[in-house]
Amino acid sequence: MSEGSSAINASDPAIVVRDLDFAYNHKQLTVLDKVNLKINHLDSICLVGPNGGGKTTLLKLILGLLTPQQGELRVLGHPPADVRLRLGYVPQYAYYDPLFPVTVLDVVLMGRLGLQPLGWYRDADRRAAEKALAQMKMEHLAARRFADISGGQRQRVLIARALASDAEILLLDEPTANIDIQSEQSLFALLKELNRTRTIVVVTHDIGFASSFFQRVACVNRQVATHPVAELNGRMIQELYGGEVSMIRHDHNCAGQHCRPGENRGV
Amino acid sequence: MTTTVPDSTAARGRTAVFEIIEALGSPDIPFFRYAFLLGLLASVSFGIVGTYVVAKRISYLAGAIAHCVLGGIGAGLYLQHQVGISWFDPLYGALIAALLAALIIGLVSIHAKQREDTVIGALWATGMAIGLLFIAKTPGYVEPMNYLFGNILLISKTDIWLVLSLNLVVVTITLLFYHKLLAVCFDEEFARLRGLNSNFYHLLLLCLTALTVVLLVRIVGIIMVIALLTLPAAVAGTFARTLGRMMLGAIFCCMLFVSTGLGISFIHDLPSGPTIILVAAGAYLAALAVSRR
Numbered sequence: 001m002s003e004g005s006s007a008i009n010a011s012d013p014a015i016v017v018r019d020l021d022f023a024y025n026h027k028q029l030t031v032l033d034k035v036n037l038k039i040n041h042l043d044s045i046c047l048v049g050p051n052g053g054g055k056t057t058l059l060k061l062i063l064g065l066l067t068p069q070q071g072e073l074r075v076l077g078h079p080p081a082d083v084r085l086r087l088g089y090v091p092q093y094a095y096y097d098p099l100f101p102v103t104v105l106d107v108v109l110m111g112r113l114g115l116q117p118l119g120w121y122r123d124a125d126r127r128a129a130e131k132a133l134a135q136m137k138m139e140h141l142a143a144r145r146f147a148d149i150s151g152g153q154r155q156r157v158l159i160a161r162a163l164a165s166d167a168e169i170l171l172l173d174e175p176t177a178n179i180d181i182q183s184e185q186s187l188f189a190l191l192k193e194l195n196r197t198r199t200i201v202v203v204t205h206d207i208g209f210a211s212s213f214f215q216r217v218a219c220v221n222r223q224v225a226t227h228p229v230a231e232l233n234g235r236m237i238q239e240l241y242g243g244e245v246s247m248i249r250h251d252h253n254c255a256g257q258h259c260r261p262g263e264n265r266g267v
Numbered sequence: 268m269t270t271t272v273p274d275s276t277a278a279r280g281r282t283a284v285f286e287i288i289e290a291l292g293s294p295d296i297p298f299f300r301y302a303f304l305l306g307l308l309a310s311v312s313f314g315i316v317g318t319y320v321v322a323k324r325i326s327y328l329a330g331a332i333a334h335c336v337l338g339g340i341g342a343g344l345y346l347q348h349q350v351g352i353s354w355f356d357p358l359y360g361a362l363i364a365a366l367l368a369a370l371i372i373g374l375v376s377i378h379a380k381q382r383e384d385t386v387i388g389a390l391w392a393t394g395m396a397i398g399l400l401f402i403a404k405t406p407g408y409v410e411p412m413n414y415l416f417g418n419i420l421l422i423s424k425t426d427i428w429l430v431l432s433l434n435l436v437v438v439t440i441t442l443l444f445y446h447k448l449l450a451v452c453f454d455e456e457f458a459r460l461r462g463l464n465s466n467f468y469h470l471l472l473l474c475l476t477a478l479t480v481v482l483l484v485r486i487v488g489i490i491m492v493i494a495l496l497t498l499p500a501a502v503a504g505t506f507a508r509t510l511g512r513m514m515l516g517a518i519f520c521c522m523l524f525v526s527t528g529l530g531i532s533f534i535h536d537l538p539s540g541p542t543i544i545l546v547a548a549g550a551y552l553a554a555l556a557v558s559r560r
Contacts, residue, residue, distance in 0.1 A: 063460055064460070084461065085462060087460070091456065091457065100322055100453055101322065102449065102453055106449065107453070110450045110457060110458075110461070111461075113450055113463065114462040119447055120446065143508075165461075
């Protein structure tokens, strides 16, 4: 068994970030400054904050797609690059070329890449992809073109791709962007279900979504401060986003109803 | 009258087809047979590589590589005729220039995101400028138009073997790396997350593009080679559901366009390169119209 796939103690944290610095443009544009963060196994945590605050950068550092300039970052007890195959990533679907000729099943199978010695998928890979599609109730769309399905369905396909890899940590980048309220609610239910067996980290601007699902919220704006969701309030959000924030409750009991800051509901 | 017109059109069509078949078998004009065969064989590489180029949206990178080929051809001609290195065929110069351009352009597209278009535009023009200067200093040996717009009279038996070898390389690489290349073309970031060296595959695709472009320059020329690389794949892409089917469709379309274009150019005594490209462009417009219905 390789180092990256070795079993780890369930009491160890899933992700540990210590005094991490990151800057773009040859260290000229600092995005993250002395960031500390600990995420335990089976945690569900959302990263919220203003645009340019460093949410997606932090997510990409955790995924090993970027390398920190300073500080320590351990994922499942290892450097991120060593455990990439144990991480499931769900990017925003909006970035995909709508004309790209690829079927839903082909997309989900990409979640199995790196697990074959020769580069061709085996029966086990196909079974895992079909199981992930079934888990997302998307098996009937397997042969459809990815471009021909709706935004909410694409989001589910991308989650299926992450699930197909048997990921221990799921990281999602703005999963509720560009999907309707119904898709958002079913995504919320699905993440709750997945969180029973996996750690979940989500980047979002949708604090309403965050407050109704996550255990903790990490406010990211160059630095990171984590809070239990129950402590999240309007003042905190205003300070984070640096201005007036429209608070909208959109849990199932008062969808669309406007609430005043301080009511501990969503943006 | 109403019945004689279609009859005469059909008769003319039949005569034209017979003329083309006769020309293909004629020992007096082997270049036409070679061009036909080269076009059909090259369609395999063009269909496969063109599909990657269209799906990954790197036509402008392929365009820059194609134009840098003139630099290599010019240098090859100069070395052969002015310096006296007789074994140095311009094709070698073209291959070196194309692969070098592919690597430089690939590295620029990977590392210099902010100035990518400027740098690639500059390389595009620089390659052509170098080629034209070398050709200007090699008087009497070459007509630049042959390379810019293609000339089937330049095709020899050696080219057929070269294209067969290229097909073997392209098909083998595609079979070995199909899923990896698909992942890199569709979602480079996710491919990296799954442990693939996406930069390597990006450079591999550009090198394949470079090889394909060099071997096909003789038929359609540097200026139009990109159209023949992208249009068949674009036509196939309007209907294909998977990358594999798009490749097969692109191979078929490329064969159709090349053979139709060569046939028309032979019958009507037109330059073959532009005729092939216009056939391909017409088919693309028709495919777009049909797909939007």
